Amino acid sequence: MEREATIRRPKRVVTPRIVVPKKRPRRFYGHGIPGVELQKLAGKLIVVEGADGSGRSTQIAKLVDWLEASGHATVQVGLKRSTLVSEELEKAQQGNILSHTTLSLFYATDFADQMENIIMPALRAGFMVLADRYIYTLMARDLVRGMDETWLKNLYGIALIPDAVFYLNVAPEELIQRNFAKNNALDYWESGMDLGLAPDLFDSFLKYQGMMLEAFKRLQSTYRFTMVDGHRGVDDINAELRSQIEHVLEGSNE
């Protein structure tokens, strides 16, 4: 082993030690992806879930600042961002022409492409991967639309089990206020308008988000993510996320 180099300076400056993340055995949820050497995926995968307006992107941006300042390389991923199908997926959604199974498989294709071409290479390179939503949103949306849970679990058996999953829980009424404050509008899909729950966006949004929350709670029993109270201040929430991520880095989570 090499001895630490001694730097002679008039005043000794103490640089805080950067935590080298502890390795933990990595697994897929199910059958996984063929040909992957799991032990090589050294980085950490951190997922932030929640509805539009729950503060996901704000929290992720703050986590990125903090992680990078602490000496960790980061990569951000999200849904519908794959090279392979994101464009076609967008087009399909605009036209609202695909049936449930088809749309579900299309999203799974997008997810798999990002899993293989962004998430896994970044983990292999030892990066902290911050995922703005993961398979849980996709599964919850499908569950709400009546898709079979066993089928979905098999499909997303290709997903790596993340090191931490946070669900930012915000009441639908508050989500509405935040979405209006930001865009003055509610999104068609985030309101579940394709389900015909109510004739207007407002009622449909409330009903749909309530159903989504139920679906997330159902998934939580299997996937055990951390429910975070999203009504608090941005910094309070971020402090909670950081302390949990610190445990992940030190390998002391669970």
Add this chain to the structure above:
Amino acid sequence: MLKTFADLNFPGRLIAVEGLDGSGKSTQIYLLKRWLENQGLKVYFSEWNSSELVKAATSKGKKRELLSPTTFSLIHATDFADRYERHLVPLLRAGYLVLCDRYVFTAYARDVVRGCPPEWVREIYSFAALPDFTFFFKSNLEVSLQRILDGRPQLKYFEAGMDLRLSTDPYESFRIFQGRILEQYLAMSNEFNFLVIDANQPVEAQQNVVRELITNSVDLAQFKREENYIKPQARPPRKDRWKEKQPFEDQSVL
């Protein structure tokens, strides 16, 4: 267990053909279609990997060699689901004879040869009912290969199974790949009640067997169109797909 459309009390019937490239299955299903149409029956034909919307993504993925075994499998499942939900099921509900050039068995065979877990693939396609009749055109491997390779076509990357790194020579790779697919087909033949047709016989002899089998098992009179229906005109037979293929985008793989 999976059920056929007849088991599910659909008024329509689904007839699928499976077999290796070059086994002559597309010619046979075309002739079957012409025969049924000429009797004034309600017939719909659907081909593997032909859904308009998904096609754009698939061809991009194939051209740019972006596909892994997992995304290859998922994108074909998306294509199938789109055709299944949008065309096959509604038409079968409306009492059509639906003819499919390749069905889920193609995925069962190909994806597994590519290394996807068989249970994962089968569960993904579990939303689909089984065909009422599956004709398997069992050809001698060498005969099929010869039929395709005679024209010295430019084999496409994925069709030749080049992604499996079986050989650096596309023709050799194609041979090995097709041989493995044949093994998979034969292994599932009993499980799914394949009606095995000797594809080394003359075209007419095979068509005789197919038509006889359908005549004896389906009450074709039930599928008659209304009186004023105008029969579709004969179209030139499907061009040999292999001869239209473009060469690899990336010549370095050759």
